[in-house]
Amino acid sequence: MSTSQRPSAKVSGRVALDQAEAVIVDQYTRLVRLAYLTLPHTLSRHRRVLVAHALVQRALPGFRIGRAAPRVPEQRRGRPDPAVAGTRARVLRSALAHDRRPRAWPGFLPPPRTLRPMLPMVWGLRLFPRAGGGEEIALGQVLSEVPAPARAAFVLLQLEGLSRSEVVELLAAADVPRPERAVDTAGDLEAAAGETTETLLRSREFDACSVQTRPTDLLRRRRRYQLSWLAAGLVALCCAILLTGVGAAPPGERDRTADVQLAVTPDQLVRTPPDAWADTSRVDFTAWPARGARADDDELITRALATWTDPPRGTRIGVARSTSAEPPPGQTQLLYAGDVGREAVVLFHDGRRVVRYAEAVSSPSGSASLTVSRSDEADVTTAAALVVSRASGKIRYLTAPWIAEAQTRDLLTPDSPGRPLDMSDEGVTDAVAQPPGKGPCDSLPVLQLRSSGKIVEKHAFLVTDLGGLAPAHLSYTPLPGTGAPPRQPREATSGAALRSWARTACRLPELRHSGVRAVNQWDFAEQDLPEQGGKAVWSCTRASTWRGPGDVLVQFRAPTTSATAPAKLVGQARSTAACSRFGQHIVAATPWTAGSGRRYLLAAGSREVTGIEVTGEVDATERGRTLAVRAPKDPDVTVRARLSDGETLDEVGSRTAR
Structure with missing residues (x-):
């Protein structure tokens, strides 16, 4: 007697190839949307689009030799026919298995890319769904924080109109362990998302069949084409150099933008006018103008966007809890670009997150760092400053344009007055001491900031790192x-x-x-x-x-x-x-x-x-x-x-x- 709580999916007869092909052609858009929303959000949107199309096009029975076909839920009265159920199960199984380690695969090795999108292939273009509004972005953020089976169950319940039992059977057929838990999580998402969920899921934000196209770097491609002829004449010499180990550029010194297709280019970034903060009722990061001596340095900003889109090996990455690391969306805003100490720093804001990119001024092609934090619903105090530099126990802040005065004080000396803190014309403060971590607590430095009278009168407040x-x-x-x-x-x-x-x-x-x-x-x-x-x-x-x-x-x-x-x-x-x-x-x-x-x-x-x-x-x-x-x-x-x-x-x- 079986004691497993996992539902068993009954298997129906094999589905003819012509039936499966008809299902794929007839329901192609819905299957691609299901795969796109189920795939890991760690992939860039361009890659998720390609993989989603590839998985659906490879969903014909027996496409993969030597691999058992997924079980298909038995047809019941009022249920989809076996061809529809089987095709959904194959698409789901492949999407859920993306980046999953096979059995007995060594734990210290990354999962093999068994599902590379061999078709379709796209050269010279970057594809991604059209950007939606704030509600679609918020729903995408929520979906990125739940497991892939829960995302799949959510889509099946909301868009396909399947019942709970049907979704459980379909997930079991796609080899999902404990599918009831995934359906329960999807139910919680449905309750939190509200009545407009189905409309949001059908929006262009999640439609991988209605995509925008952008070219890759045209100048770089042209240079590569011209240099390829020169490279052909030097093949023999290069081979000799490679055999002796001379002339190979270290990985950290290679151009980190060479193989990255940018989701947003520097000229597409939002740049807020300098005086917008003094004439708006929304005083937050959206009111920050683009500042810094290198705000027009497209090469620096391109490297920052490329690292954010697809961080190269060796990048030091810090992502705050419950924060998505997905590539920049279409409405990304430039806050700052300039040199701070020994680093070149770029700050972005995309409505939900603030992102800091930093590279060494002396070695732009070397390893970089990328930090991502949440910033949704910031206000006049929580959007008053951003850390622009940390070095040797010291911090420099970039203050908001509405900050008229900055001071430092020690919370452990309550009767001592604040000490003035100098700021540059761009709003970058002098270096201040970083609060202690573990160990003795002899002092606790904080910033005392005062807002400009243009937005609020006599408003001073404290912030600390x-x-x-x-x-x-x-x-x-x-x-x-x-x-x-x-x-x-x-x-x-x-x-x-x-x-x-x-x-x-x-x-x-x-x-x-x-x-x-x-x-x-x-x-x-x-x-x-x-x-x-x-x-x-x-x-x-x-x-x-x-x-x-x-x-x-x-x-x-x-x-x-x-x-x-x-x-x-x-x-x-x-x-x-x-x-x-x-x-x-x-x-x-x-x-x-x-x-x-x-x-x-x-x-x-x-x-x-x-x-x-x-x-x-x-x-x-x-x-x-x-x-x-x-x-x-x-x-x-x-x-x-x-x-x-x-x-x-x-x-x-x-x-x-x-």
């Missing part, structure tokens, strides 16, 4: 007031904000390289400590990421003579809505020892908390927003709060040994 291209925005929410409504986050430039951040700033390096967009410090409760121990403050530090989820750290600040004594971590949670506008209530607890040596359990909640209950090794109930009760060392307890609307609230995170 957390490893991304865009520095994270730091804000502060003060203790609750006596009335309503609740306090809202504000800029962390006041004395109270700086003093609060000074006690918790050394936790910021733990957030490096996690795609943090903004960090808010919320002082949610103040408590009188037992035995006249003074006043303590409870805070929740929330790090919100560009991809959406946020992590929180709940900290307890007891009275101390040091303005920078680290706060006590009393709870933490990952991927939570807590401490945001969608999670405005919180309760936390911690053990505490008084000066007399007596031990207590302390708890506190946010402004809507009306009572706190503790159960376990300590049983206590207290009306109000705070609780203090005698307790053994590190008691095992459960803490809950009652809210003003009658609901109950659990403690955020798990308390650790303190």
